[in-house]
Amino acid sequence: MTHKKMNLPSKQCQCCQRPFLWRKKWSKDWKDVKYCSKRCRSQRDKAGESLPND
Incomplete structure (x- = not known):
């Protein structure tokens, strides 16, 4: 697939x-990408917004 x-x-x-x-x-x-960078992903983890455990 070329873009x-x-x-x-x-x-x-x-x-x-x-x-x-x-x-x-x-x-x-x-479809699963939510964050633009590793920095944003790590800030999500620090803020306690990580996915709940099942």
Whole structure:
């Protein structure tokens, strides 16, 4: 699947509320990506917003 940079899908980061674009490394799990960076993901963990245990 080839993408032109103008047509890449985007999402909004749940931590910083900034938009971020699709990356090739996220191709298999794009639907599950919620954060734009490791920094935002780690801030989520520090704030206690991690997923509840089943």
